Amino acid sequence: MLRSAARFVIVLLPFLLITSCSNTKESTVPDMPTFVPPGMIQDPLASVKVGTSVLHNQELGAVANYHFDVVLDYAGHRAQVSQLVEVINPGPDVWTEIVFFLPRDLQTPRFTLSTVRLQEQVETNAMQLHLTSDGFLALRLPEDLNPNESRLVSITYGLEAAQVSLDTRRPMGDVGYGDDVLQFVNWYPRLVPYHPGRGWERWVPTDVGPPLLAEVADFQMKVRAPEGVMVASGGPIERRSNEWQFHMPNARTIAFSASPSYEVLTRTEAGVTIYVFYLREYAFEADDVLAAAAQALVLFNDQFGHYPYRSLVIAQDAYLSSVASGGLLLHTGRGFDDYSGQPDTLLMSLLPLTMAQLWWGEVVGYHPLSEPWLGASLAMYSEYLYVERYQSDMRDWYWRDRVEYWQPAGALNRTAYDLRTTEELLKNTYRLGAKFLHDLRNSIGEVAFRKLTRDLFRNSTFKFVSGVQFFDTLRMYSDEYPQIIIDRFFDEMIAMPTLSPPLTPRPPPGPPATPTPVQRVHVVKHGETLIGISVQYEVPLQMIIDRNHISDRTMIQVGRELVIPYP
Numbered sequence: 001m002l003r004s005a006a007r008f009v010i011v012l013l014p015f016l017l018i019t020s021c022s023n024t025k026e027s028t029v030p031d032m033p034t035f036v037p038p039g040m041i042q043d044p045l046a047s048v049k050v051g052t053s054v055l056h057n058q059e060l061g062a063v064a065n066y067h068f069d070v071v072l073d074y075a076g077h078r079a080q081v082s083q084l085v086e087v088i089n090p091g092p093d094v095w096t097e098i099v100f101f102l103p104r105d106l107q108t109p110r111f112t113l114s115t116v117r118l119q120e121q122v123e124t125n126a127m128q129l130h131l132t133s134d135g136f137l138a139l140r141l142p143e144d145l146n147p148n149e150s151r152l153v154s155i156t157y158g159l160e161a162a163q164v165s166l167d168t169r170r171p172m173g174d175v176g177y178g179d180d181v182l183q184f185v186n187w188y189p190r191l192v193p194y195h196p197g198r199g200w201e202r203w204v205p206t207d208v209g210p211p212l213l214a215e216v217a218d219f220q221m222k223v224r225a226p227e228g229v230m231v232a233s234g235g236p237i238e239r240r241s242n243e244w245q246f247h248m249p250n251a252r253t254i255a256f257s258a259s260p261s262y263e264v265l266t267r268t269e270a271g272v273t274i275y276v277f278y279l280r281e282y283a284f285e286a287d288d289v290l291a292a293a294a295q296a297l298v299l300f301n302d303q304f305g306h307y308p309y310r311s312l313v314i315a316q317d318a319y320l321s322s323v324a325s326g327g328l329l330l331h332t333g334r335g336f337d338d339y340s341g342q343p344d345t346l347l348m349s350l351l352p353l354t355m356a357q358l359w360w361g362e363v364v365g366y367h368p369l370s371e372p373w374l375g376a377s378l379a380m381y382s383e384y385l386y387v388e389r390y391q392s393d394m395r396d397w398y399w400r401d402r403v404e405y406w407q408p409a410g411a412l413n414r415t416a417y418d419l420r421t422t423e424e425l426l427k428n429t430y431r432l433g434a435k436f437l438h439d440l441r442n443s444i445g446e447v448a449f450r451k452l453t454r455d456l457f458r459n460s461t462f463k464f465v466s467g468v469q470f471f472d473t474l475r476m477y478s479d480e481y482p483q484i485i486i487d488r489f490f491d492e493m494i495a496m497p498t499l500s501p502p503l504t505p506r507p508p509p510g511p512p513a514t515p516t517p518v519q520r521v522h523v524v525k526h527g528e529t530l531i532g533i534s535v536q537y538e539v540p541l542q543m544i545i546d547r548n549h550i551s552d553r554t555m556i557q558v559g560r561e562l563v564i565p566y567p
Contacts, residue, residue: 061194063088064217066254068188072225074258077161077177083188084154091147092196098145098153099200101213102135103186105175110160118142119152134205137189155189166334168319170422171207178318180279183257183330185323190214190253198557203369204549208416208425212253212361212368216462219248219326223256230262232277232315234327250308250462251326252362257315269294270301277315278336285339285347289314289331296352299389300382303450304359305457312358322350324357343391349383349402356382364457365464369416372425374467377412377433378453384434408432411491413467417549436489440474443485448477520564524556537564 065086072079089095105111116129118139128140145151161182164173174185193201193215203213223231223244233256235248248254257277265276265286274293278286293314301307309327317323317330331354335347342348360366360378368375387398408431419425441449455473456465475481522533530544547565550556 060090060215061196062191062215063090064191064215066188066217066219066221068219068221068223068254070221070223070256072182072223072229072231072258074182074226074229074260077163077182078158079184079187080156080158081188082154082156084152085191086150086152087145087191088150089145089147093194093199094147095145095194096141097200098139098141098151099192099202100137100139100155100189101192102137102189103174104135104171105159105162105187106157106189107135110162110175112158114156114158115154117154119154134202136192136202138200157189159184159187164319166318166320166337168321170319170321170323173319173321174323176318178333180261181257181259181316181318181333183255183317183319185255185325185330186253187255191217202551204417204551206369206416208372208419208422212365214252215365216250216252219246219251219254221246221248221254221256223258225258226260229258229260230264230277231256231258232262232275232313232328233257234311234313234325235309236275236311236313248309248326252365253325255323255325255328255330257317257330259316262315265290267294269297270307272297272307272309273311275311275313277313279316282316282336282339284341285336286316288339288341289347289351292348292351293329293355295390296355296386299352299386300356300359303382303385304453305461307358308363308461320346322354324354324362326362327358329354329358343394344397344401352386353379353383359457363462364460367464367466371413371467372416372419373412373414373429373433374465374470376425376430377437380430380434381437384438403431403434406431408435412436412489413491432489436485439485439488440482443482444474444478452477520566522562522564524558524560524562526558528556530556533562533564 065088067084067086069082070079071081087098102111116137116139118141130138130140132138139153141151159175161175161177161184162173164176164178166178168176171186174183175187176183191214193213195201201213219235221233223233223246225231225242225244227242229242231244233244233246233248234251234254235246237245237247239245246254246256259277259279261279262277263280263283263286265278267274267290274290274297276286276290276293278289293312297307297312311327312329313327314329314331316336317333320332320334322332322335323330329351332346332350335345335350339345339347356379357375360382361368361375366374383402384395384398387394406427408428410428410432412429412432414429416425419429437449444452452473455476456470459465459473460469471486520537522537524533530550533544543565544550544562548562
């Protein structure tokens with residue numbers, strides 16, 4: 001939980017524009033190109049006027065522009081952060097509050113929240129703050145925020161990293177440090193998605209994931225590091241002495257790492273500059289990572305759609321995991337350390353998998369709590385597509401050692417709440433997802449499968465994709481709907497080919513002694529109450545609440561599908 005000394009201060013502050021740096025760059029660092037998606041004219045230093053904004057995506061429930069000023073204490077494994085967020089209401093609702101989520105590391109004593117300021121308000125003591133035990137920070141506005149208006153929220157805080165090893169797995173170590181690397185992943189208060197007519201999305205925290213649930217936003221970040229410390233992040237613009245500038249438009253997250261031992265390799269492929277930040281004793285490994293990243297970029301551009309940014313940064317991290325963030329791939333430190341030059345190693349196998357998450361997860365969003373199978377399937381199968389294209393003699397190895405070795409089981413469409421651990425997500429959902437997509441591709445053909453993935457990517461770029469959209473798109477490219485394959489992996493029968501398959505989660509598998517009855521689903525009707533439904537099915541009320549993860553039992557939406565458990 002937050003330190004008891006944490007305090008909230010509401011004051012008037014002028015908007016401080018992050019100013020440009022000079023064109024002077026250190027000779028040891030390659031030129032950092034301006035980072036702009038194709039077809040998009042951006043001035044990263046343009047001022048922001050409260051109440052007006054050019055919306056990146058008219059379908060967004062909220063639009064945000066993040067500005068970070070980070071002072072990095074590398075030796076102390078700590079950062080002091082000034083975070084300014086312009087939040088724009090695209091309509092049609094009128095807002096009375098703005099809600100942020102504090103990730104796991106911001107719910108520990110290593111996080112010290114100093115101030116929360118709502119700017120441009122006449123009465124500085126009018127805003128109310130509500131911090132929930134599950135990490136949501138609600139700012140109740142003194143004046144309603146009308147459509148096409150904005151507010152500026154300033155948050156200052158300190159965050160200390162935890163020590164990690166090369167065997168540490170996510171989510172532990174996301175804000176962590178090793179012998180030579182300091183890394184910040186899921187490190188800032190994040191605006192939660194907004195749903196018109198429903199409000200700000202809140203969810204029950206889970207250790208499975210961790211969830212990436214955010215709409216696209218514009219990120220500008222300045223990191224001031226000690227002399228000699230190099231900083232890696234998505235969207236590099238330039239460096240002046242010990243000050244590093246980054247700009248990531250239309251991204252869901254931003255992360256960074258730093259090290260005094262980083263060196264850099266670069267290569268331009270398909271119009272994208274690829275950077276590899278590596279510890280100097282791993283030059284051989286970095287060469288192979290750079291070559292493989294260029295191959296994966298070409299493949300995924302063709303299979304899914306063009307990577308929409310001008311740079312892609314890969315940085316050696318301090319733990320076992322690899323993680324994708326906006327324009328950045330923090331790549332397994334353990335993989336670098338263990339690399340033997342062979343393609344069947346952690347360093348090489350995780351590269352295409354995690355790179356694919358830049359397409360499926362960052363550019364195209366999905367709901368990692370209710371439908372983790374979407375991102376997991378596409379990422380894991382992307383690794384096979386890479387093996388098939390560039391290492392065709394290793395296809396049997398992939399299915400034997402990367403998939404079947406883990407003995408994946410259960411239904412593919414389980415939620416994050418139905419999975420007990422992140423390890424179960426990796427062993428089952430990822431592996432089952434790869435098998436499902438492989439069977440699907442063999443059924444509809446490679447050409448149709450490529451059209452399917454490209455259509456999904458094109459129609460969902462900078463948006464969210466759902467399971468319903470996946471299956472609706474599949475119908476467009478399958479002469480005969482592959483119902484048998486779907487039934488093999490999903491735990492709900494799809495009776496009508498014109499209807500989208502219901503993706504109702506199933507509970508975690510238990511002992512096989514007693515067969516589980518067919519799952520019951522109740523559609524809430526007008527005038528019904530939870531207690532009335534519990535009486536109707538003779539099921540304890542709390543069982544329905546727990547099974548459907550209902551956070552507010554006094555509010556139940558008409559039309560919602562409730563899974564009715566058996567007592």
